[in-house]
Amino acid sequence: MSERPPQDDETRDDVLVRADPGAPDGSSEASAEPENAESEGETESLDEENILKADFVRAVKDALWDEDFDRVYELVEPLHPADIADLFELVDADQRLVLARSIRDLMGVEVIAELNDWVRELLVEALPPEVVAEIAGELDTDDAVAMLEDLDEEDQQAVLAEMEPEDRAAIESALSYPDESAGRMMSRDLVAVPETMTVGDLIDFLREHRELPTEFWEVFIVDPMHRPLGTCALSWILRCPRNIPLHDLMKREQTLIPVDMDQEEVALRFQKYALISAAVVDSAGRLIGQITVDDVVHIIQEEAGEDTLLLSGAGDGDINEPILLTVRARLSWLVVNLATAMLASSVVGLFQGAISRFALLAVLMPIVSGMGGNAGTQTLAVVVRAIATNQLTDSNTWRMIGREFRIALTNGTALGALIGVGTWLIFSNPLLGAVIAAAMVINNLVAGLAGILVPVSLNRFNVDPAVSSAVFVTTATDTMGFFSFLGLAVLVGLA
Amino acid sequence: MSERPPQDDETRDDVLVRADPGAPDGSSEASAEPENAESEGETESLDEENILKADFVRAVKDALWDEDFDRVYELVEPLHPADIADLFELVDADQRLVLARSIRDLMGVEVIAELNDWVRELLVEALPPEVVAEIAGELDTDDAVAMLEDLDEEDQQAVLAEMEPEDRAAIESALSYPDESAGRMMSRDLVAVPETMTVGDLIDFLREHRELPTEFWEVFIVDPMHRPLGTCALSWILRCPRNIPLHDLMKREQTLIPVDMDQEEVALRFQKYALISAAVVDSAGRLIGQITVDDVVHIIQEEAGEDTLLLSGAGDGDINEPILLTVRARLSWLVVNLATAMLASSVVGLFQGAISRFALLAVLMPIVSGMGGNAGTQTLAVVVRAIATNQLTDSNTWRMIGREFRIALTNGTALGALIGVGTWLIFSNPLLGAVIAAAMVINNLVAGLAGILVPVSLNRFNVDPAVSSAVFVTTATDTMGFFSFLGLAVLVGLA
Structure with a gap:
């Protein structure tokens, strides 16, 4: 939590020595100083956006590959703990344990606390419980909890058994609060x-x-x-x-x-x-x-x-997540969407006869459904953010529904006119132009209303609107897009 | 910036009196205290999520409507400045100026600083320059800049002309830095x-x-x-x-x-x-x-x-933005998408003959393009977040491309098998099943690769990947979805 937590058993003089410029760790953060950089001679590791340079990371990877651990240490030693943590994400997954071993005494609590959850889990699982217990004892309670909460029950108990009673009590107490609650995040150190x-x-x-x-x-x-x-x-x-x-x-x-x-x-x-x-x-x-x-x-x-990430069904979307978990998260979302795509496709199925008589309908129908999908996604994004930031509440829901309706009507009319006239001119078929224009207006209204009503309703039933709204909105715009366009075409006798 | 900025001209005793519980503003923040709430008698205004209750907002709106300004004042007076700022967003747009007038002496700098940009602009534009100058003089520089930066040149000059030379100099200096830069955000008050x-x-x-x-x-x-x-x-x-x-x-x-x-x-x-x-x-x-x-x-x-918001083309997505600006932002994005939808539709146009002979192709083709779109959006969301948080850098781009390729291959194969077998069984046509399965695998690979290559390339050219990636990815998945499915169908002689 704090950048330089001193040990409890240090005397004040030690604290001062640690803060003294002459102390060995005195330049560890200089890499974050673009202004004073030249004199430090270690900023080759960071680019102007404060990201570890590809050259630097490659040098570390090569040294790891060559098992030249002194070189690895020499390269990593000047980095800020937060950059060391980043480095773990940037080397290959199978090099991470080797890297941790080669820079053992640089793996301070600040590095552990800054590690990506997945990377930390990998390292922690590879360590014997007594070492994990030692590290956890040095971390602030909230960081120790973050380190231990994802371990399985058995490993967690093994680590806790090795800890000092006081630290153990603090961590057990934190773990007794629900996941992602204030009790998990809080620090017990205060004045x-x-x-x-x-x-x-x-x-x-x-x-x-x-x-x-x-x-x-x-x-x-x-x-x-x-x-x-x-x-x-x-x-x-x-x-x-x-x-x-x-x-x-x-x-x-x-x-x-x-x-x-x-x-x-x-x-x-x-x-x-x-x-x-x-x-x-x-x-x-x-x-x-x-x-x-x-x-x-x-x-x-x-x-x-x-x-x-949630709106797209990409799960927690962390690029360090084991690939099988990522596949599982994304695939289950895609399978749900496959079902809704089949539903939309069955609407097209109703008009198979019309399509064989007039194949141009099949050419144009994806425009109507696709544009509805885009418009629905826009409204959905705005509404989901407004709900998440407490901007959209019971007091202004009706006003916002009216607002989205007017936007949808305006955009639908503009797009309908555009595609209607285009279709008329390109295919010399004014009736077809009128049908696609009307379908576009209808589907934009469907998109706008679904885009706000779906997330607002889900939120009322205490379902996170970011997680499940998109499926419903896309289903609405796909099915209504096909149905309005093909239905109108048949109705006016185009096919 | 600070919650209780004292005036520079106060004596220290005044500062202490302000901090004293007996001071008149002593209970202004109590509404944020769920634990001590009962005794304060003013928490009816907030629900358990710390949002202003709909009943409370309705009472304020009714009082405004009835022009009962004493009642308005009485209702609003106990609120925390941040909640007063929220209230402005929750009443109707045409009531905002009246609300500001009825609670004039509650409109302190904390309220002004917390107001939504659009709401503040509305209020500021309605005030005479000398009043705006007076408010700006009391605000921290960064908040004063936020208030003035969106005014048009002429109004801005009129306000600056009314300010104390020292405050004016500070604001003019801040405005000389680029929009959204550190110079605009910084405070000049420091020790x-x-x-x-x-x-x-x-x-x-x-x-x-x-x-x-x-x-x-x-x-x-x-x-x-x-x-x-x-x-x-x-x-x-x-x-x-x-x-x-x-x-x-x-x-x-x-x-x-x-x-x-x-x-x-x-x-x-x-x-x-x-x-x-x-x-x-x-x-x-x-x-x-x-x-x-x-x-x-x-x-x-x-x-x-x-x-x-950017990925969906919803502009800055603020629900208080004037509706015409919202329409313009969303519509311009939709028009670009209309062009790409027409491109995809022209691919379908190439296969018009095949579709009139075998209309089932038109029924099934949206499944392939739609599923590709979903998979592409997933990858895109993950990659855009990883770029924004500096997690995806030059050092791990190739690894991530490999990762997305493997995910796309796995998901594509699973979905292809599912829809392939389904199509075979439903339509008793094994060849059609094989074609849609193959198209699904191809389009998932297109989606996965476009989902990472498009944002990574745009980022390399210093274009914000969140702004323009989606158009390219959707174009890729739509056109390749139609082309792979219809093309394969024709190739194997289905139509």
Whole structure:
């Protein structure tokens, strides 16, 4: 969580030595500094977009291939932990364990915490439980939980058995909360003090208690029952005279996070109220942990990006996921879509006779269904995002339905006119032009309405609209596209 | 940016009074506290997901309709500024100006800063320049820039002319940087001190200089040329004895943000290195501003969610955008797709003769093209996200192409077998089954390869793959779907 968590057993002087420029790790982050880069001599590893260069990665891969482990170490040593974590994703899957072994003492907690879930799982499963336990003991609770939560029950127990009782208790307690809940994300390390303290007392307390976390952004003020009363940003504390009581300084209004709140909801609150950290409370209202914004940033990114993947049925879409899991996720979605494609095709089947008499209908029909599909996807994307960001609520649903209807009518009319006139001119058949124009308007309306009504209804039944909306919308636009075009053609006697 | 920015001209005692629970604004954020809710009596406005309740919004709308402005004020007064901002999105567009007028003195900078861009533009355009200038003067620079950057040149100049010279200079300087760059986002308020200071000097300096920002998370240490040397987290300063020089305490390695860096890149760095704040430097390496994580959180959310909208051609997809702009964005994308749909349809046109002889081909062909489209969209979604998050780089492109090829081959074979056997059994035509199975395999491979090669190539030419990939991929899967199925059918003599 913090970039430089010092060990609890270090003296303060050690902490200072670690922060001193002369310390051995003193230049480990310089690779992130484009401005000061030239003097550091290690930035060949990163390109201007802060991505590890292909040349650099190839050099590491070659060294791994040649089993030249000293060279591997020499190359990797200057990297920032976050870049080492990236490197694991960029080498071939079968080189990852070898890489981990060659840079053993660089595999600090920061690297482990930054690893992609799938890569970490691979490494963790290859390690004996006592080593995993040792690493987990050094990680912040939230990172240790991330490392252990995907292990199977048996491996998890084996690791937990090797841990210090205190760490084990913290992790077991975190694992007792639902997956993706605040309880899994929160850190138990925080500074909580009574309101009777003054600014001076607090500063003295912080100076005396070395076991407190080194990086924190707010101090929580609690009552004797350990229920949150307010918070003080550190900048307020630094700027006030020592004799001011915290009681007078603290901000009483704070956003409390119930421990069972879903992580997506946590992320939305951090965003809405521009929080840096927030107190997590149990069902009795007691302060039991804190969540800081750096942990939330990953979740915001994942949750917001996830909709793109879910809408397309690409599962969690991680490129490091084992290929069989990816196939399973994508194939099950495709099979469902195959069923709906067959449904749409059976609508065409109804008009087989008309098509054999007038094959041009078969040439033009995919335009109507395809354009409906595109328009439906547009509305769906907008609505799914608006629902995910709490922008579309019960209060404005009807207004949005009206809005999408008007957009669909306008776009359908414009596209219908375009394709209608085009068809008329190309095939010298005004009636065919009129039929395709009318079908286009109808199918755009179907697309717009399905694009909003499907996700809104699913959301009302507490089904994630990003997961299942697309199938319904595509089915609607395909079947109605074929039916309106072919049906109208038969109706007006074209075939 | 900060939740409770005090005025520069307040005395410290005023600041304390503002933070005091007895102060009039003392309960303004309580609506975000589900745990302490009962006692506040104002939570009827929010549901359990922290969204404004439909009943509450309806009460506000009714009061606006009845022109009962005291009732409006009474309803809105207890809300958190972020919820007031949301309320503007939830009432009808033509009620927004009236709402703003009825709650004039609640329209603080926090509300203005949190407003949706489109809603803010509407309100700002309705206000006289001197009022806008007054509001802009109270906002943090980044929020003032967000408010003014979308005004047309003339209005912008009128507002700037009314501003204090210092604020005007800051905003003009921010506006001189490219749209969506670090220079637009950064705040000029920061704490920068020389390395010769000790912890004690710094604390005294902070206590004496009231004009400094109240909420900040790191102190920047600069050389005499104002170039960044390092940073100190406030928690380190609070925990160290007064006699320690900052020179020994500061972290030398820091992620510097060049002022012209794109906001998406800024967001990725904050995320990668778990930053709370970062120094922004000009081309000479001088510290000219800072960006804090709460400003980045919005960008991460927007940029990650944006891909869903861009891939579907829904423009920026904001539900408050004026409807004509939405129509224009979506329609231009649909017209491009119409052209590609006509291209695909012309492929069908080549086989018109075969279709009139054997209309079943027209019934089945949409299955092949549609399934290819679905598979292509899956790959595209995964690849676009992987590119956006810097997971897919030059180093692993070939591996990913191989991965997608294998997935496409597996899925294509499975789907081909399924539809092949189905077709054989339903239509008692084994040859037709074999043809559709083969076409399905071919089109899945086309989909998988187009799904990765198109976005990767566009990205190489510095075109945002989310914007234009879908058109190319759909064109590939539609045309190849029709061509492979109808072509094979003719080849084996089915029609």
